Amino acid sequence: MTKMTKHSPLACLSKAELFKDLPKNLREKLVTISTHQEYFPKGSLIRQPFDGKDGMLVMDKGHAKIYSLNEDGKETVLGTLNKGDSEGQEHLFSDGNQENYIQATTDTWICSMTRKDFQNLLQETPGLALRLLNSFGKKLVAVEQNAIRRNSMDAKERIMAHLEDLSKKQEANVVTLELKKKDLASLLGITPETLSRKLKELENENRIEVKGKQIRIL
DNA sequence: CCATTAATAGGCG
DNA sequence: CGCCTATTAATGG
Numbered sequence: 141m142t143k144m145t146k147h148s149p150l151a152c153l154s155k156a157e158l159f160k161d162l163p164k165n166l167r168e169k170l171v172t173i174s175t176h177q178e179y180f181p182k183g184s185l186i187r188q189p190f191d192g193k194d195g196m197l198v199m200d201k202g203h204a205k206i207y208s209l210n211e212d213g214k215e216t217v218l219g220t221l222n223k224g225d226s227e228g229q230e231h232l233f234s235d236g237n238q239e240n241y242i243q244a245t246t247d248t249w250i251c252s253m254t255r256k257d258f259q260n261l262l263q264e265t266p267g268l269a270l271r272l273l274n275s276f277g278k279k280l281v282a283v284e285q286n287a288i289r290r291n292s293m294d295a296k297e298r299i300m301a302h303l304e305d306l307s308k309k310q311e312a313n314v315v316t317l318e319l320k321k322k323d324l325a326s327l328l329g330i331t332p333e334t335l336s337r338k339l340k341e342l343e344n345e346n347r348i349e350v351k352g353k354q355i356r357i358l
Numbered sequence: 359c360c361a362t363t364a365a366t367a368g369g370c371g
Numbered sequence: 372c373g374c375c376t377a378t379t380a381a382t383g384g
Contacts, residue, residue: 156381294372295372320363320364320365321365322363322364322365330372330373331373331374332364332365332366333366333367333375334373335365335374336367337367340366358374
């Protein structure tokens with residue numbers, strides 16, 4: 141393990157979309173119930189079933205993927221986490237064990253807080269509850285949309301739709317894939333081979349240009 | 359270097 | 372399309 145960066149809990153929480161517009165006094169309240177910064181080396185599991193960890197986490201630095209495992213041992217990628225993203229909000233409301241895995245895809249630092257502490261704070265802080273609901277809703281829409289695409293669009297269309305999402309999010313015509321292509325394939329509900337082939341097709345149709353993880357949308 | 363993992367290609371159902 | 376296998380590229384130690 142390398143150096144330990146000095147940790148500012150307030151700065152960490154303030155990066156989160158969910159918290160960053162909160163008045164400082166509220167953020168300081170959150171700090172009082174949050175853990176110290178935790179380090180996870182690339183490839184390690186931040187969360188897994190039956191690890192006994194509840195509550196939510198905030199990405200301070202790094203990237204991670206969320207996935208589930210079926211009985212054949214194959215993983216299905218459910219989403220990604222980037223700096224400032226928060227995850228595990230559902231565990232703030234119920235104390236069941238989660239069935240998903242969260243794995244660091246780069247060296248990662250996170251902050252977290254437990255369900256109990258968070259619930260107590262929520263009761264004293266309605267404004268916080270409102271923001272949480274809004275964020276929760278946005279996530280729901282994204283998940284729903286991916287589900288809709290899986291059922292209504294063929295592989296090529298799904299890939300293009302995803303690239304356009306990325307383009308919008310990254311505000312560029314040249315997008316950078318945040319996942320390995322095999323993980324992206326899993327997220328889109330297709331195989332890596334199909335992804336590879338369809339990217340080629342799209343390229344031949346002059347709709348995109350692929351250079352490794354950089355893709356230009358034409 | 360070697361070993362492992364990721365990406366691509368081709369065949370087939 | 373997915374699944375399987377072979378080949379190649381990229382990655383890590």
